[in-house]
Amino acid sequence: MDLVIIGAGGFGREVLDVARDSAASSCSEDLRLRFRGFVDDGSPDLQRLERIGADYLGSSTELARLRGAAYVVGVGNPKVRAQLAARADEAGLIATTLxxxxxxxxxxxxxxxxxxxxxxxxxxxxxxxxxxxxxxxxxxxxxxxxxxxxxxxxxxxxxxxxxxxxxxxxxxxxxxxxxxxxxxxxxxxxxxxxxxxxxxxxxxxxxxxxxxxxxx
CATH class of the missing domain: 2.160.10.10 (Hexapeptide repeat proteins)
Structure with missing residues (x-):
């Protein structure tokens, strides 16, 4: 299953490390999530994303085309996190745990x-x-x-x-x-x-x- 991380700031990039380390330690291909890229409503630092081999997929308006992908929200602010999670759920993405x-x-x-x-x-x-x-x-x-x-x-x-x-x-x-x-x-x-x-x-x-x- 593809994985989308919503939020490409500092914590979002830390979440990518969690996802990659989790995948690397898994013995089963079935349990591995393939990282697709970041969704972010701001202006993410594309050079930083490039250095860690991550794609920027666009703003949360693009969530609908990612329907069926797994997601987590890498945003520290709880209210913003709740809003973004609601948008992802409505768009048909599936919240996963890392x-x-x-x-x-x-x-x-x-x-x-x-x-x-x-x-x-x-x-x-x-x-x-x-x-x-x-x-x-x-x-x-x-x-x-x-x-x-x-x-x-x-x-x-x-x-x-x-x-x-x-x-x-x-x-x-x-x-x-x-x-x-x-x-x-x-x-x-x-x-x-x-x-x-x-x-x-x-x-x-x-x-x-x-x-x-x-x-x-």
């Missing part, structure tokens, strides 16, 4: 379609991960956690056991969320923050311990 071969996933873990698990990620046991979730480099997710659709966990962030990340929540680089807490929908935890109490929806928290910066 897991880097260096990631470790424990027993009783579910991964929703469109989810991307980057290199070095550690997921333990009884974890529920929704649709189009991003777990970036070396992030960790503890036991019994729930990450709802379009949640984003940035590099080196630590999600403790029994944590719930609501839809579209974003956890910044090297941030940590203590056990049993809930980060509300569309909330943002700043880089390096230590979350020691629940985070309200659409709220940005920063610092150690994390305190509310404001609501969006």
């Amino acid at each position: 897991v880097h071969p260096s990631a470790t996933i424990g027993a009783d873990v579910t991964l929703g379609p469109g989810t991307v698990i980057a290199a070095g990620v550690r997921i333990t046991t009884n974890v529920r991960i929704g649709r189009h979730v991003h777990l970036n480099l070396n992030a960790t997710v503890g036991h019994d956690a729930v990450l709802e659709d379009f949640a984003t966990v940035n590099p080196l962030a630590a999600i403790s056991g029994d944590v719930v990340l609501k839809q579209g929540a974003t956890i910044g680089t090297t941030a940590c969320v203590n056990q049993g807490l809930c980060v509300g929908s569309e909330a943002v935890v700043g880089a390096g923050a230590a979350v020691v109490k629940n985070v309200e929806p659409a709220t940005t928290v920063v610092g150690v311990p994390a305190r509310a910066l404001g609501q969006r």
Whole structure:
């Protein structure tokens, strides 16, 4: 099956590395995705794409001609990711899941379609991960956690056991969320923050311990 990555920015190109490494480690031709190219509504750096052997297929208006291809969205912003995923689904593309071969996933873990698990990620046991979730480099997710659709966990962030990340929540680089807490929908935890109490929806928290910066 052909693979299309929506978003040709920095993270989108990192997602291509995940896809290629996953394909290289697969023993079965049936499990390999053939990378077709990038779709991007902006102005991607074509020289960078050329250096990594990637084609630019055009904007999201071209999705209809790619009907039947697998896709993931390599865009960090959860709202934009949700919009692009909706367009791809409507155009007849099929969301797939990419897991880097260096990631470790424990027993009783579910991964929703469109989810991307980057290199070095550690997921333990009884974890529920929704649709189009991003777990970036070396992030960790503890036991019994729930990450709802379009949640984003940035590099080196630590999600403790029994944590719930609501839809579209974003956890910044090297941030940590203590056990049993809930980060509300569309909330943002700043880089390096230590979350020691629940985070309200659409709220940005920063610092150690994390305190509310404001609501969006």
